[in-house]
Amino acid sequence: MDGLYKNKYRIDSARLSSWDYGSNGMYFITICTDHMLPYFGPIDKPGVMFSKVGDYAHQCWKSIPRHFPFVQLDQFIIMPNHIHGILCILKQSCSGWHPNQFGPQSQNVASIIRGFKCAVKTYATRHSIDFHWQTRYYDRIIKNGHQLNRVRNYIANNPRKWLAERMTMEKNGCRDA
Numbered sequence: 001m002d003g004l005y006k007n008k009y010r011i012d013s014a015r016l017s018s019w020d021y022g023s024n025g026m027y028f029i030t031i032c033t034d035h036m037l038p039y040f041g042p043i044d045k046p047g048v049m050f051s052k053v054g055d056y057a058h059q060c061w062k063s064i065p066r067h068f069p070f071v072q073l074d075q076f077i078i079m080p081n082h083i084h085g086i087l088c089i090l091k092q093s094c095s096g097w098h099p100n101q102f103g104p105q106s107q108n109v110a111s112i113i114r115g116f117k118c119a120v121k122t123y124a125t126r127h128s129i130d131f132h133w134q135t136r137y138y139d140r141i142i143k144n145g146h147q148l149n150r151v152r153n154y155i156a157n158n159p160r161k162w163l164a165e166r167m168t169m170e171k172n173g174c175r176d177a
Helices: 052-062 109-126 145-171
Strands: 025-032 071-078 082-089 138-142
Touching: 025 109, 052 071, 052 082, 052 109, 071 145, 082 109, 082 145, 138 145
Parallel strands: none
Antiparallel strands: 025 082, 025 138, 071 082
């Protein structure tokens, strides 16, 4: 912990402090539901059978470029309790470098994820759907084509891996399967 902010302890940022998260690049994002609850719907062999909030999360993810025109979406998947996606930031005039900083943010990864999470939570609240996000999200900067291909394969294979893990849990008598 870094210390106090407004007389409260604050958790250090998980972001890379020397990186400008508004700069052009590719970012692998994982966003989880609170307590990893399967709010988005059960998974079946072809994929997730979306709940209402899962369907809306899917629509919201696909609409990110309408709200942030400098973003292109690459591969993504909505799983029962988390989302994996690749965001490509492609700004025409990306001048200057601004290291990650604490405080208000706009036109960067944090503002994109904040807008996405807010939209899904607002929809759930308006429709009286019990739904909560985990407070943070995870990101990884994709630095080359090899990493990009590994991430794409991970995303594509996530449903199959999920089903295999659940089948193993059932065989071992786990209740959460």
